[in-house]
Structures are given as structure tokens and as C-alpha cells.
Amino acid sequence: VSEPSELHGPGDPASPSGLVDHYFRHEYGRLVAVLVRRVGLHQLDAVEDAVQGALLAALTTWLSNGIPQDPSAWLYRVAHNHLLGGLRKEQGHQRVLDGVAARDAHEGEEPVPPAFAAEVRDELLRMLFVCCDEAIPQESRLVLALKTLCGFSTGEIAFRLFTSEANHPRRIV
Amino acid sequence: MPKRKYLVLFRSQPTGGGPQPSPSPEQMQQMVVAYKSWMEKFKDDILDLGDKLKSDGRVVTASGVADGPFVEAKEVVGGFMIVSAESYDGAVAVVRACPAVHAPGALLEVRELAGAKM
Numbered sequence: 010v011s012e013p014s015e016l017h018g019p020g021d022p023a024s025p026s027g028l029v030d031h032y033f034r035h036e037y038g039r040l041v042a043v044l045v046r047r048v049g050l051h052q053l054d055a056v057e058d059a060v061q062g063a064l065l066a067a068l069t070t071w072l073s074n075g076i077p078q079d080p081s082a083w084l085y086r087v088a089h090n091h092l093l094g095g096l097r098k099e100q101g102h103q104r105v106l107d108g109v110a111a112r113d114a115h116e117g118e119e120p121v122p123p124a125f126a127a128e129v130r131d132e133l134l135r136m137l138f139v140c141c142d143e144a145i146p147q148e149s150r151l152v153l154a155l156k157t158l159c160g161f162s163t164g165e166i167a168f169r170l171f172t173s174e175a176n177h178p179r180r181i182v
Numbered sequence: 183m184p185k186r187k188y189l190v191l192f193r194s195q196p197t198g199g200g201p202q203p204s205p206s207p208e209q210m211q212q213m214v215v216a217y218k219s220w221m222e223k224f225k226d227d228i229l230d231l232g233d234k235l236k237s238d239g240r241v242v243t244a245s246g247v248a249d250g251p252f253v254e255a256k257e258v259v260g261g262f263m264i265v266s267a268e269s270y271d272g273a274v275a276v277v278r279a280c281p282a283v284h285a286p287g288a289l290l291e292v293r294e295l296a297g298a299k300m
Binding site for chain 2: 027028031032033034036037061064065067068069071072073160161162164165
């Protein structure tokens with residue numbers, strides 16, 4: 010799990026692309042943890058889809074327009090918008106949406122990215138505890154942590170654990 | 183030798199194996215790195231990085247307008263760019279080095295623009 014201090018901005022001499030190694034993978038875990046905290050664990054699938062969508066959007070937009078000043082804030086904003094857009098489409102989630110919208114109304118128009126490194130660490134730790142819940146079969150806890158916190162795809166996890174991709178849980182609730 | 187302009191069409195053929203799985207975060211970052219180094223290497227040859235094309239469109243003929251592109255088409259044009267080179271060999275060298283060549287089912291068509299010697 011990455012420390013926020015690793016999330017360097019553009020022009021980092023460590024990498025010709027301006028992104029430190031594993032930046033996308035670390036951002037994935039960070040964004041999933043922060044957004045799950047925001048809309049609830051039962052929306053984990055929607056959160057993961059939104060974060061994946063934001064990274065894909067970054068892939069095309071950053072290549073043609075350059076990497077933004079604050080890539081982490083850019084990703085958060087796009088993932089947040091994808092998430093609310095996705096939830097809005099789902100009829101059954103209207104209540105959740107109302108709750109989030111009401112909270113957003115208090116916080117102003119723009120979503121507020123987590124400001125403090127300690128806050129992000131808390132979200133990641135919270136997510137790690139979720140992954141270690143005893144209600145989840147032991148082998149699934151590892152897979153879940155590698156997927157949601159570390160940003161590995163199920164294919165990559167299966168490759169490392171020598172198991173079939175089909176055995177991995179999509180959902181935990 | 184004067185440079186000429188070439189249009190590159192990104193086509194894709196059906197790969198047969200159903201929809202491709204979405205790339206993992208690590209793969210996406212590798213794609214950014216690969217494209218960035220390719221763009222840097224050929225920055226004098228890539229005149230216009232072009233764009234992706236959205237999947238819907240319109241097909242216009244004298245008799246009317248239909249929604250397109252034609253769904254029965256075996257290949258779909260997914261994007262374009264414009265490169266400059268002295269010859270087809272030079273243009274092909276730029277295109278062969280493009281990471282998009284390695285996408286499943288990718289087929290890149292290179293066509294010289296007829297009236298555009300630079």
C-alpha cells in the first residue's frame with residue numbers, strides 16, 4: 010500500500026513519463042478506499058467500475074493534453090463524477106444518492122479531495138480491516154486485499170496465486 | 183527530399199474471443215509510458231496525434247442519412263492520426279513503432295495525402 014508521499018506530480022525525474030512506478034495501481038487502491046468510505050461498502054462494485062473508468066480516461070486525456078498539475082486530484086474528481094453518474098442510473102440506489110447529494114450540497118459544488126495524508130492512510134487501513142473480515146473465507150481475504158487495496162487485476166492475482174480466475178469473488182456482500 | 187503527409191487509420195478486426203478484458207492499472211500505466219516514449223521519439227514526424235472516434239455515427243448518401251457506421255462491417259475505424267515522412271518507408275517506421283500496433287486485432291492503414299507535399 011502506497012504512502013501518499015510517493016504520489017509525485019508531473020516532471021518527477023524518477024520516471025520519463027512523469028509518473029512514479031506503480032502510480033496507477035497505488036491510485037486505484039487509494040481511490041477505492043476513499044470512495045467506499047463515501048458511499049458505503051455495499052457499493053464496492055460501482056466504486057471499482059468508477060475508478061477503473063477514471064484511470065482509462067486519464068490514459069487518453071493525459072496523452073493528448075499532458076499530465077495535469079495535480080494528477081491525483083484529477084483522478085479523484087473524474088472517479089467521483091463517474092461514480093455519481095453510475096449510481097444515478099441505478100433505480101434502486103436513489104436513497105444512497107440522495108444521501109451523498111445532500112452531503113455534497115453542504116460541501117459546495119466541487120467534490121473535496123481528502124486533504125491530509127493521515128486521512129488517506131485511515132481510509133486504506135479501514136479498507137484493509139474490511140478485507141480481513143472473518144465472515145470472508147480466508148483465501149478470499151488475500152484476493153480482496155490485493156484487488157481493492159493494491160489495484161491488481163484478478164488476472165494478475167490468479168497468475169501469481171496459480172488459481173483460476175473464476176474462483177475469485179466479484180462481490181463480498 | 184520534400185516531406186509528404188500520410189493519414190493513418192486505426193482499424194480493428196474482430197478478435198473472436200469476445201470483449202477484451204479491461205486493462206489492469208499496471209497495464210494502463212505501462213501504456214502511458216510506451217505511448218509517451220513513442221511520441222517523444224517521433225515528435226517531429228507526428229503532425230497530428232489525431233483522436234479516437236466514438237462508436238456511433240451517420241452515413242450520408244444522395245438518398246438519405248442512416249445511423250452508422252455499418253454494423254455488419256468486419257473492420258471498424260476507431261481513430262486516426264497524421265504523420266509526415268519522405269516516403270512510405272518512413273511513415274511505416276513511425277506507425278510500426280506505435281504501441282497501438284500491438285492491440286488485439288489492430289490493423290493500421292497508411293495512406294499518402296495526394297495534394298499535400300510540404
